Amino acid sequence: xxxxxxxxxxxxxxxxxxxxxxxxxxxxxxxxxxxxxxxxxxxxxxxxxxxxxxxxxxxxxxxxxxxxxxxxxxxxxxxxxxxxxxxxxxxxxxxxxxxxxxxxxxxxxxxxxxxxxxxxxxxxxxxxxxxxxxxxxxxxxxxxxxxxxxxxxxxxxxxxxxxxxxxxxxxxxxxxxxxxxxxxxxxxxxxxxxxxxxxxxxxxxxxxxxxxxxxxxxxxxxxxxxxxxxxxxxxxxxxxxxxxxxxxxxxxxxxxxxxxxxxxxxxxxxxxxxxxxxxxxxxxxxxxxxxxxxxxxxxxxxxxxxxxxxxxxxxxxxxxxxxxxxxxxxxxxxxxxxxxxxxxxxxxxxxxxxxxxxx
Amino acid sequence: xxxxxxxxxxxxxxxxxxxxxxxxxxxxxxxxxxxxxxxxxxxxxxxxxxxxxxxxxxxxxxxxxxxxxxxxxxxxxxxxxxxxxxxxxxxxxxxxxxxxxxxxxxxxxxxxxxxxxxxxxxxxxxxxxxxxxxxxxxxxxxxxxxxxxxxxxxxxxxxxxxxxxxxxxxxxxxxxxxxxxxxxxxxxxxxxxxxxxxxxxxxxxxxxxxxxxxxxxxxxxxxxxxxxxxxxxxxxxxxxxxxxxxxxxxxxxxxxxxxxxxxxxxxxxxxxxxxxxxxxxxxxxxxxxxx
Numbered sequence: 001x002x003x004x005x006x007x008x009x010x011x012x013x014x015x016x017x018x019x020x021x022x023x024x025x026x027x028x029x030x031x032x033x034x035x036x037x038x039x040x041x042x043x044x045x046x047x048x049x050x051x052x053x054x055x056x057x058x059x060x061x062x063x064x065x066x067x068x069x070x071x072x073x074x075x076x077x078x079x080x081x082x083x084x085x086x087x088x089x090x091x092x093x094x095x096x097x098x099x100x101x102x103x104x105x106x107x108x109x110x111x112x113x114x115x116x117x118x119x120x121x122x123x124x125x126x127x128x129x130x131x132x133x134x135x136x137x138x139x140x141x142x143x144x145x146x147x148x149x150x151x152x153x154x155x156x157x158x159x160x161x162x163x164x165x166x167x168x169x170x171x172x173x174x175x176x177x178x179x180x181x182x183x184x185x186x187x188x189x190x191x192x193x194x195x196x197x198x199x200x201x202x203x204x205x206x207x208x209x210x211x212x213x214x215x216x217x218x219x220x221x222x223x224x225x226x227x228x229x230x231x232x233x234x235x236x237x238x239x240x241x242x243x244x245x246x247x248x249x250x251x252x253x254x255x256x257x258x259x260x261x262x263x264x265x266x267x268x269x270x271x272x273x274x275x276x277x278x279x280x281x282x283x284x285x286x287x288x289x290x291x292x293x294x295x296x297x298x299x300x301x302x303x304x305x306x307x308x309x310x311x312x313x314x315x316x317x318x319x320x321x322x323x324x325x326x327x328x329x330x331x332x333x334x335x336x337x338x339x340x341x342x343x344x345x346x347x348x349x350x351x352x353x354x355x356x357x358x359x
Numbered sequence: 360x361x362x363x364x365x366x367x368x369x370x371x372x373x374x375x376x377x378x379x380x381x382x383x384x385x386x387x388x389x390x391x392x393x394x395x396x397x398x399x400x401x402x403x404x405x406x407x408x409x410x411x412x413x414x415x416x417x418x419x420x421x422x423x424x425x426x427x428x429x430x431x432x433x434x435x436x437x438x439x440x441x442x443x444x445x446x447x448x449x450x451x452x453x454x455x456x457x458x459x460x461x462x463x464x465x466x467x468x469x470x471x472x473x474x475x476x477x478x479x480x481x482x483x484x485x486x487x488x489x490x491x492x493x494x495x496x497x498x499x500x501x502x503x504x505x506x507x508x509x510x511x512x513x514x515x516x517x518x519x520x521x522x523x524x525x526x527x528x529x530x531x532x533x534x535x536x537x538x539x540x541x542x543x544x545x546x547x548x549x550x551x552x553x554x555x556x557x558x559x560x561x562x563x564x565x566x567x568x569x570x571x572x573x574x575x576x577x578x579x580x581x582x583x584x585x586x587x588x589x590x591x592x593x594x595x596x597x598x599x600x601x602x603x604x605x606x607x608x609x610x611x612x613x614x615x616x617x618x619x620x621x622x623x624x625x626x627x628x629x630x631x632x633x634x635x636x637x638x639x640x641x642x643x644x645x646x647x648x649x650x
Contacts, residue, residue, distance in 0.1 A: 075552045076553070076554075076555050076556055076557055077555075080553075081553055082550070084546045084549070085546075088549065090547060090551075091569070092569055101554050101556075101564075102554035104556075104560075104564075105555050105556075151553075151554075154554065154555070
């Protein structure tokens with residue numbers, strides 16, 4: 001976080017009866033940041049977003065927006081605007097009326113100024129000329145854009161996005177991910193995105209908070225999160241990671257199926273365990289060696305038990321000798337590269353710098 | 360060739376399927392309506408009907424002040440009943456839809472219908488007991504010293520008709536309004552709050568416009584039967600509370616002038632149709648944008 005915080009949470013708890021939805025959230029989100037709350041359903045990420053918006057009151061703790069305490073400030077007086085998961089487009093209004101909804105209270109603007117703002121706003125989200133359309137005549141992607149225009153026209157300090165892309169098909173989702181990122185840089189407003197899609201969070205965010213059971217498990221930038229997850233659970237949630245048991249002696253590991261390795265302290269983000277632990281290794285940091293390729297330092301042998309051919313990639317399930325469950329190894333399908341078959345022996349090369357050590 | 364035979368047999372089967380309800384509708388709806396319409400263009404000739412087509416009944420209906428006065432009164436009473444019912448029903452429907460926990464809603468709706476398990480006639484009589492000269496309301500008011508003598512403007516006049524009918528039709532107004540409120544996506548209300556509007560403005564700009572279809576349905580459901588009601592005015596209306604339906608009944612049964620009664624019925628139906636069409640048009644306008 002480079003800039004001063006625009007959103008600050010200190011010890012925020014939320015109870016629903018006996019259910020503890022948020023368990024002491026401490027978080028600072030910088031001005032102009034693209035921040036993501038990532039986690040499985042029920043982890044409290046939406047509750048946290050709704051707390052910032054003012055739709056939920058925290059049971060305990062402090063929420064500051066732009067330095068001001070938000071206790072007793074209702075949603076309609078907060079400097080935040082939200083893009084809802086369902087988009088919440090008013091069905092009885094046209095596109096332009098939807099976008100202009102929040103401008104009613106701006107008495108400093110006359111009608112033509114408002115009209116101009118609405119047009120510019122629609123232009124910005126790629127819906128120029130759609131103002132007169134009825135809301136029900138829009139596609140999912142267009143509704144999303146209307147919701148964005150309607151929120152951004154008010155120049156909020158923080159834009160809150162509640163799983164805005166989950167209802168779109170894959171192609172459109174990828175396109176909107178790029179557009180949201182571009183839009184965020186263009187307007188410079190802080191975006192807080194709630195998502196359960198780790199790929200989406202990695203692509204779009206400056207920083208990501210991974211949440212489980214009402215707590216932040218890790219707060220980091222996408223690269224750190226992917227390369228140095230602090231727990232096995234975070235590692236498992238972000239992309240694919242293979243876990244293998246290991247004996248630990250100082251910085252020297254004896255890994256089941258892979259053999260001996262030396263690691264650096266930064267490879268154990270939650271501290272180096274003593275005695276026994278686990279290592280995590282990503283599928284793309286291992287590769288299958290083919291005949292004629294030069295043999296690197298670290299190799300391990302095993303058998304292909306299953307494979308999935310994705311066109312650009314092949315994912316092998318390789319049972320390393322001396323282990324019980326297979327590891328995933330991904331290989332790019334380069335021109336001329338052979339695809340192994342089930343039952344084939346495979347020699348795997350790996351790199352000790354790509355290991356992550358967990359207790 | 361084969362195709363056309365298939366189509367024909369399919370059409371034939373379709374006809375066969377709809378014929379029982381079609382026959383039923385024809386006998387019970389179309390035939391009586393046609394009969395009323397036909398009667399309205401005939402005339403009564405002492406004990407027999409003169410089948411020569413004539414506009415005499417209509418001319419009389421529009422020139423005789425009594426008929427027009429009854430017609431106007433019927434529209435006014437039905438209008439007041441509708442207004443009172445919808446204004447009272449809306450808060451109840453709103454409360455059940457927005458402030459009752461979801462698993463209790465059907466129980467609440469069920470409880471609302473309980474008073475309507477007793478017969479309509481009994482409820483009308485109960486209102487006589489409540490509103491009467493020595494009735495529950497007057498004895499209470501006098502007992503509490505709020506009034507010195509019994510109020511007389513509450514029974515045997517149009518007010519009594521409005522009170523009784525508004526009570527009788529309450530659930531019919533609550534239910535459609537409740538349904539339309541239930542259909543409102545709650546995130547729309549949050550979106551309105553998020554965009555800077557307080558509770559009151561959110562109600563006026565989002566909830567109310569989206570409830571219009573339910574309100575229109577309630578208006579039609581209450582207005583159409585009340586304008587033709589004749590039991591309530593007969594029992595609690597007194598001479599000043601009589602409505603057009605009482606006159607139609609009198610024409611048919613007491614005065615033995617079926618053609619005149621039929622003409623009044625046709626005029627009453629036309630007025631209802633016009634008002635219903637107006638509300639449907641209003642509904643159409645608000646339904647724009649709802650798929």
